[in-house]
Amino acid sequence: MGSELRIPYEDHDGVRELIDCCRYALEGISLAFDRWNEQYVKGPGLYLAVVTGPSIERFADPMGRNEWPVDRCRAVCLDLQNFFETAGDVARSQDGAVVVSVDGVVQRQMVRFTDLMPGERDDLAPQRAEYEDWMGSRHMSALDTSRRPNVVATLTLSEETGRVSVFENGAMETVERRELGGEWNVEGY
Numbered sequence: 001m002g003s004e005l006r007i008p009y010e011d012h013d014g015v016r017e018l019i020d021c022c023r024y025a026l027e028g029i030s031l032a033f034d035r036w037n038e039q040y041v042k043g044p045g046l047y048l049a050v051v052t053g054p055s056i057e058r059f060a061d062p063m064g065r066n067e068w069p070v071d072r073c074r075a076v077c078l079d080l081q082n083f084f085e086t087a088g089d090v091a092r093s094q095d096g097a098v099v100v101s102v103d104g105v106v107q108r109q110m111v112r113f114t115d116l117m118p119g120e121r122d123d124l125a126p127q128r129a130e131y132e133d134w135m136g137s138r139h140m141s142a143l144d145t146s147r148r149p150n151v152v153a154t155l156t157l158s159e160e161t162g163r164v165s166v167f168e169n170g171a172m173e174t175v176e177r178r179e180l181g182g183e184w185n186v187e188g189y
Contacts, residue, residue, distance in 0.1 A: 009052050009152045010168065015102050019153050021077050022048050022100065023166055025084045026155055027180045029091055030162035036177060044091030045159025047138050048098045049113070053150040056099060060111035063096030068106050076104040091157060097141075102152060113145045132174075134163070142167045 009015045026046060033043045049056075073079070073086035090098065096110030131140055142154035146167035154167045162177030 009102050012102070015050065015152055018076055018100070018102065018104050019050055019155070019166065021080060021083070021104075022050070022155050023164060025076075025080070025087050026157040026164045027175075028084055029088045030157055030164055030177050031180055032088065033162065036162045043159050043162055044088060044157060045138065046087060046091040046098065046155075046157040047096070047142055048100060048155045049142075049145060050100050050102060050152045050154070051150055052102050052152060056111065056113075056150070059114050059145075059148060060097075060099070061114065063094075063110045063112050066094045066096040066110040067108050068094075068098050068110060070106060070108045074106060076100055076106065078104070091159075097145075097154075113141050115141075116144050116147070132172075134158075134161070136160070139165060143170065143172060146170060 026048070029044050029046070035041045036043055068090060069086060073082050076083050087098075094110055096112055098110055099107040101107070131143070135143070136158070139156050139158070142156045142165070145151055146154045147170040152168070156165045156167075157163075158165075162180070163174055164177075164180060165172060165174035167173075
């Protein structure tokens with residue numbers, strides 16, 4: 001099959017809306033936590049991946065008993081308040097990446113994405129951003145995973161600082177907590 005038959009999910013309006021919904025949920029979780037400035041306090045942290053295709057098993061491993069509660073919230077955009085509340089609970093209690101398909105359905109099993117192998121890198125989009133000093137393993141994984149062909153975007157909420165980052169095709173957009181919400185963030189942490 002040629003590339004003319006490929007659906008450009010990264011530019012699809014519905015997928016852009018899905019990514020925005022995920023981003024705003026992470027921003028809301030960050031802004032709702034008010035203890036970021038306390039020493040030795042770990043805040044909520046989350047890693048989301050928006051993917052295409054039937055499976056990610058080739059580059060992901062299950063994270064044991066870490067699961068998204070699909071009985072409580074099965075899709076991102078159907079009930080945003082429910083997604084926000086569920087994501088907040090998961091961000092405080094689970095570990096691993098939450099996998100969301102481009103139609104907004106959330107996978108039950110949370111995963112650990114495997115590192116890119118040297119041979120794989122040749123077939124992937126070039127990495128546009130280097131690792132930053134603030135990045136932990138979750139953010140480095142999100143940057144690398146965003147380069148995979150059937151990953152549209154990855155998003156992270158830093159449990160140390162409340163920073164929200166979106167990674168797409170090896171590029172990164174990151175917003176520190178004090179800048180989240182723009183003029184609406186009167187606290188400006």
